[in-house]
Amino acid sequence: MRVIGASFILGIVMAVGMAVGCSAGGGGDKTPAGGTGGAGASGGQGGAGGDIFNPTGGMGAAGGTPVGGDVIVNANCKANCDDFPAEPIFDGVAPSNAPELFGAPDNYTPGLCIVEPHLGDSGKHGALFPANWLRVRFRVKPANNENLFEIRLKAANQTNELVAYSVSPVWAMPKEIWEAIGVKGGAIDQEIQVTIRGVNSQNPGTPTGATGTFTIAPVTAGGSMVYWAATSSEVTPTTSKLVGFYVGDETTIDALTVPQVQQGNILSEGGRDLRGKYTDPKGVPQGRAQCIGCHVSTPSGEEVGFTDHWPWNNVVSTIKEGKAGEVPAYFTAGAQRLLSQPWLGMMTFSKAIWGPGNRIALTPYANRNVDIGFTDSAGYGSDRLAWFDLETNASIPWTEGQSGPTNDAIKGAQGTAWGFLQTSGESQGIVAPNWSHDGQTIVYTSAGKSQDGRIADNVETDIKTVPYNNRQGGAVAPVQGAATPGVSEYYPSFSADDKLIAYNRAGNTSGKIYYRPDGEVYVVPSNGGSPIRLAANDPPACTGQTSPGVINSWAKWSPTVLGGVPNGKTYYWLIFSSARDYPGAFIVPPNQYSPPDTRSSQLYMTAIVRDAQGNYETYPAVYIWNQDPKTSNLTPAWDIFDIPPPPPPK
Structure with missing residues (x-):
């Protein structure tokens, strides 16, 4: 018998611990473990490979240099592998006669609902995990008062089946086994069969059960994630913050809170x-800043740019360890004043346009009853796309009680410290831009009507692009497949190699865009093509939930793309938010800006894989179980954030 302590039982609030005892792996037909550098993403540089637990090489980020931790994982065992233990694992509470209560492995009737991970069956893919991801967690919804569960895993190259017994409907694989079959290459790039059965230990009868498969990819994922965690729509210093973690972390850390933000002298509208x-x-x-929302990473990963509370000014703040909240040294007083103008929108940056003397931010700039500058009257109509030099030496003075001299200085700095990109052919508002990693193109939401930097209600929204052209802009072009009349297409985001655009899509143009219940995540080639609906939109069928209807939104790509894999495939990873049901779900208290549906959201990860022939496959969503279920978690960003390491699990 193998006993895993109670710290491995994961309840509604995740309590996790490091397993001790028998080590996994060590026998079978194995080759040396380790990672191999792969081909860099478009415009990137290939890595040199290395030890997966201390990678000094790795995949190249699009347009950049190697990023440690992104490697191809080589299978280290082909047959007769012993990563799965021969003896069953008990959670420390399950009775010793549990195997007898379940009987033969095929002894069950359908009825148990496996919620995590989303398993594949009937020819459909199950969830796909990066090899270094957070260890797999299994969660079921009991059907008939089951209080004892058997989790059974089978892989073609493994000698044994992994069998575990738990009194909790939530169980996570011991970490040393997960590492053995994942980053050490013990069971990668093959379907792993999962069967979970449940009984009532006082009245066993025939177990209920379900079965399906998931897969571990032969690649890792890199970077870190920072997301907006909120407990209410009411704005206070404690109701929202930025929270972060690195790939594989089992805990999170507060990356930036409202009281930490040091930038001051923010003016009223x-x-x-x-x-x-x-x-x-x-x-x-x-x-001072009142709220942290709609954030993005700067290309250095040391700062975030975010939109503040009304009147929607923008702020850039450091998140680096020991310096969270500081104003970056390059962010001049003139640039701070320019970005504190009212009714701006979400910022975007590009790694190719980022360095000393050339740090540029792009943002929508809403119409107002004066041409530019501060004014008491918000405008409606067609927002323009503006650029801002964060290192400008322009002087933008301010005297309390006066706005005229400040507005005159803003006008005088136009063209040198900030300005507008030409968007020839665009007659609608420009909202929610995203800048390509190569610095050449901006993709954005073209809205029939925009409102103080946001998308107005009940309007046509399409995905379009415009060239950057050294701050000059140019002709606008719709993205074929993502500019469909009568359909809402919004919130676009370039993949790390700039070859794909993820975006939100809803089947009509009625209602509010923000947090639409019928929103779904789609992907389209950046040069246009057939839109691809992601399998990750759909919760497991046994939950009874369906999409559209679960507020899938805010899709953001991982910071690198792995190519050059021996199987000929290229792996993309994506994070998004969804309000599908989860333990601890709640209704977020609304305010005057809230959408009609304020169900709390959580974060999910998914994969898009391109084969050697250029065909794309999509996979179900993976719940990210280290996040706090007591906060509504939205607007994630996945980048090379330089945040402090989260604490070890308790």
């Missing part, structure tokens, strides 16, 4: 006084 002097300061000092 009229520009005559500090925000919060004559309005509710939302619990922070006058002129």
Whole structure:
């Protein structure tokens, strides 16, 4: 008998621990473990490979240099492998006679619902995991008062089946076994069969059960994730924050909180006084950031750019360990003032346009009752696309009680410190831009009507592109397949190699865009083509939930793309938010800006894989179980964030 302590039982609140005892792996027909550098993404540089647990080489980020941790994983065992233990694993609570209560492995009737991971059956893919991902967790919904569960895993190259017994409907694979079959190459690139059965230990009868498959990819994923965690729509210093973790971490860390943000002198929309002097300061000092939302990483990974509370000014803040909240040294006072203008939108940056003397941010710039600058009246209509030099030496003075001199200075700096990209052929508003990694192209949402930097309600929205052209812009072009009349297409994002665009799609143009229940995540080639609906939109069928209807949104790509894999495939990873049901789900208290549906959301990861012939396959979603279920988790960003390491699990 193999006993795993109670720290391995994962309840509604994730309590996790490091397994001890028999080591996994060591026998069978094995070759040396380790990683191999793969071909870099488009515009990138291939890595040199190395030890997966201390990678000094790896895959090249698109347009950049090697990023450690992104490697191809070589299978280290072809047959007769012993990564799965011969003896069953008991959770420390399950009775010793559990095997007798279940009987033969095929002794069950259908009825148990396996929620995690989303398993494949009937020719459909199951979930696909990066080899270094958070260890696989199994969660079932009991059907008939089951209180004892058997988890059984089978892989073609393994001598034994992994068998575990747990009194909890949530169980995570011991970490040393997960590493053995994943990053050490013990069971990669093959379907792993999962069968879970449940009985009531006081009245066993015939077990209920279900079966299906998942796969571990022969590649790792790199980078770190930072997301917006909120407990209410009401703006206070404690109701929202940025939370982060690195791939594989079992805990998270607060990356940035509202009180940490040090940038000051943020003005009200009229520009005559500090925000919060004559309005509710939302619990922070006058002129300070009130909310952290719609954030993106700067290309260095040391800062985030985010949109503040009304009137939607923009802020850039450090998140680096020991410096969270500091104003970056390059972010000049003039640039801070320019980006504190009201009614801006989500910022975007490009690695190719980022370095000393050339740090540029792009953002929508809403219409107003003056041409540019501060004003008390928000405009409606067609937002423009503006660029801002974060290192400008322009002086933008401010005197309390006056906005005229400040607006005059803003006008005088136009063309040198900031300005507008030409968008020839665009008659609609420009919202939610995303800049390609090679710095050549901006993809954005073209909205029939925009509202103070946001997409207005009940309007046509399409995905279009415009060239950057050294701040000059150019002719706008719709993305074929993502600019369909009568359909809402919005929130686009370039993949790390700029070959794909992920975006949201809803079947009509009625209602609010933000947090639409009928929103789904699609992918289209960046040069246009047939849109691809992701399998990750759909919850497991046994849950009774369907999409559209679970608020799938905010898809963002991993920071690297792995090519050059021996199987001929290229692996893309994607993170997104969804309000599908989960333990601990709640209704987020709304405010005047809230959408009609305020179900809490959580984060999910998924894969898109291109084969050697250029065909794409998509996979079901993987719930990211280290996140806090007591916060609604949205607007994720997956990049090379330089955040502090999260603490070890307790």
